[in-house]
Amino acid sequence: MRAGGVDTYRSAAVENIVTPDDAVFAEVPVRGPLSMWAQSDIITFHQLDRTEGLRYAEMDREVAMVDEAGAPVLDEAGEPVMGPNENRLSWLDATVLTTVLGMGIMAYALSAFAVVVGITLALLGFVVLKLRKDTVAFA
DSSP, X not given: OOOHHXXXXXXXXXXXXXXXXXXXXXTOBSXXXXXXXXXXXXXXXXXXXXXXXXXGGGSOSEEEOBOTTSOBOBOTTSOBOEEEOHHHHHHHHHHHHHHHHHHHHHHHHHHHHHHHHHHHHXXXXXXXXXXXXXXHHHO
């Protein structure tokens, strides 16, 4: 059985992700919880920049298609041809990536919590054992 923190570190290391130069922690390998947070933060920042501050639910599902010159594409009836909103679809990728990074941060937090609880229980056991010995010796 592997520890959650070690397994998370190894999984992140295999991906060879490095934060971009405009991240909070610039150009560092994404391995630990802080670099994961920085990567998640910059993904959201760039996605909001790309979509002009709009989130997935705030955007139209379809947009009018345009040709290479930027003119609207019209059907036979003169109505604009609608197509998928690529900016909205890119939110799906961003959401998946930030969710996975958030799960990695949670894995580190739960691992740290387990270590703290284990140490606390071991110390509590030692104290109870010590008190028991002192009580037996006192009686």
